[in-house]
Amino acid sequence: MRLPRPTIRALAATAVLGVTLTGCTGHARPAADADNPDAAVRVVTTTEILADLVRQVGGNRVQVDSIVPPGGDPHSYEPTPKDADAVSKADVTFTNHLLLEEHALIKTIDSNAREGTPNVSLAEASETYGANVIPLVENIGLDVIWLGLRVRGEGEDRGATRSSDVLLSATEVRGPGDLVAYLTESLGRPAIYFNSADGFTAHDTTSLPPAAHTHLNWAFTEPGVYKLTLEAKLKNPGGTPQPIGKGTFTFAVGVDPHTVAGPKDTILDDGHTDLTVNIDNGRMSAFTDLRTDGKEQEEIPPGDVVIDVPNRALDKVPSGEQFAFLGRPGAEIYQLPQAVLGKHVHGEIDPHLWQDVQNTKAYVQLIRDTLKKQDAKGAAAYDTNTRKYEGRLDSLDGYVRDRIAEIPADRRQLITTHDAFGYLADAYGMTVAGFVVPNPAQEPSAGDVEKLSRTIKNLGVPAVFMEPNLVQRATVLTQVAKDQHVKVCMLYGDAFDEHTRHYTDMMRHNADELLSCLGGGKQ
The missing domain is CATH 3.40.50.1980 (Nitrogenase molybdenum iron protein domain)
Known part of the structure; x- marks a missing residue:
């Protein structure tokens, strides 16, 4: 939006x-x-x-x-x-x-x-x-809801600036088991945001800048109905936190959400939703695109939604001490995955x-x-x-446009490690077909690989692209490329490297690489 x-x-x-x-x-x-x-x-x-x-x-x-x-x-x-x-x-x-x-x-x-x-x-x-x-369009095809946290508004009347922090705290949960919200960083390390196993304390708090949102995993140890209360505070530079808002959200975990929802409640079971605080008006909401087919988002009050965590969200706790907070290895948990691997805080504009x-x-x-x-x-x-x-x-603009125009129209598909090329696609007639979305709680599954493989095969793309500074995030991409016998090529997104030190050189490389890898052209 x-x-x-x-x-x-x-x-x-x-x-x-x-x-x-x-x-x-x-x-x-x-x-x-x-x-x-x-x-x-x-x-x-x-x-x-x-x-x-x-x-x-x-x-x-x-x-x-x-x-x-x-x-x-x-x-x-x-x-x-x-x-x-x-x-x-x-x-x-x-x-x-x-x-x-x-x-x-x-x-x-x-x-x-x-x-x-x-x-x-x-x-x-x-x-x-x-x-x-x-806008930054994130269209991740999960078979469960994609749930994150978000801050809306500017908070000018509250003295907020871009250096302010909005503190989101889990203060209470009622349910049959434990609730854990955590982020899996790009190298697989988990960072715990909320964990009810030992009771909520001041440590069960995370912060976001104004107008930002982040992705998270949401894990539940037992089936049943959970009610999570979140409180938000605004901390301006040099000041003390000011209370903003409070809301309680309902989760139906492994049970029919229709038995939990009231006649006027909305069941959130697909698409992209964030548990949100608006720092202009102090309201908490579920900010969701469910009812608009992803075209725009709407705010629904916490008491009017039930978040579905279905039985197909059943997963197993991976091995490794870093995941011990979820339970013993191999134990079943219900989990809504964060979809995009790594810390990925951003706003609504690309x-x-x-x-x-x-x-x-x-x-x-x-x-x-x-x-x-x-x-x-x-x-x-x-x-x-x-x-x-x-x-x-x-x-340079003409050069990039002419080189990409040489790529056959049905091959102008970008599959990358990082969603950083929306402007390139929009300006020069390409399509962002996908980027890496492994299951963050464990090593990429056969299903993850199959999903990316199917995208590559269906589109007939001859190459996928990684960024030089993000090679460590490209395991899934390189494996699928190898299996599908397509090339792995390099595009510069956010950073230079030792080979490219100027913006004009970077964009010429990108245009040449796109043509060479997608269109069979010669550099």
Whole structure:
């Protein structure tokens, strides 16, 4: 569902100062630009892609640091004290945001940027420069409901900013067994959010940024009816948590939900639903697309829904000490899977705007105007550099369009490890046919492999695609590709690597790789 345009503009204005640093240590510091005695402006960006764009506009008048290092993933990078120090010395900071970056990284930027210096979220502000903003469409074909957690609204009347935290706590559960909500990270490590086995305490709390949602597994140890109460609080930078809302949700686990639901209740048994708090009005709800065939979502009060956890959701506790919190290995549990492996907190708008080259022009124009305000003496240079680079981007846009147009229409199907190519597909006439969705609670099952195999076979795709920085997540994809005798190719999504250091090179590679792997063309 597309966010209203005023909401996107409001998000762009939420850079704040004064948050306590929450980054951890242990990451190597990315290399900065060589000392530039002519630099008039010191710039910090979150990613190398943004740093490259700033260098193209700024030339020798800027010195640029990227916080996320080469090959790093902005979705998961945890900032260090050195990162905070770099931000504190910057004259300008650029983030992508729209929840692309890890929340701790955004908080580090906002809490350490010097007062009065520009702190710009490019994706959120670029719409005013003509960028095309599209919803993040997640169409995961599960045979049970896909259930997550969500925060809606901006919370302006409550003083919320993009650095705020919304705390969601499980405070009570009534039912015949234990309830556990947990997230399986990309390498299979579980992170427990709520676990009723030892009673709910303050530890049964998770946090999300405003306007975000996350995927979770929901496990139940016994069949029956469960009633889970969630409470939400808003914690603004430097403040104490403020109560927002409270709601109790009903689950029918291994029993007929119609025997639980009242005559006016909605049974949620398919599609995508999030247990949601709206920080504008304080209401809790089940935010679901069940009754609209995925076309849009609606809020249903907690007391008016029954969430179906059917017998086909029966699973077995996997072996390994890391899953001992679910019970003994091999024991039966009822589980709604999180669908997408790994921590995947995001909003309703796809943040990967740069995969459409025309959107990158909007980024470049916004960078130009920001640098001109900070360094008026360099205005002419910034204008000249931008005009030259826009010409290169127009040529690049034509190149990408022409290369993809050579791919037969029935082969323009993208199957990837990461849902990062919606803008590329939308701008250049492709279709995102699927991305990896293994069962997060255990090693990928035969059913998972069969589902992906069937998609590849039915579409007749000759290749699947992984990103260089996400190779570790591609086990299912590579196995299926091997079994189906299709190629595994590389597309750049969020990050550069040692082979590709510029945005224009990245997009040319992507266009060439798509043609070579899907259309049989020669690079």
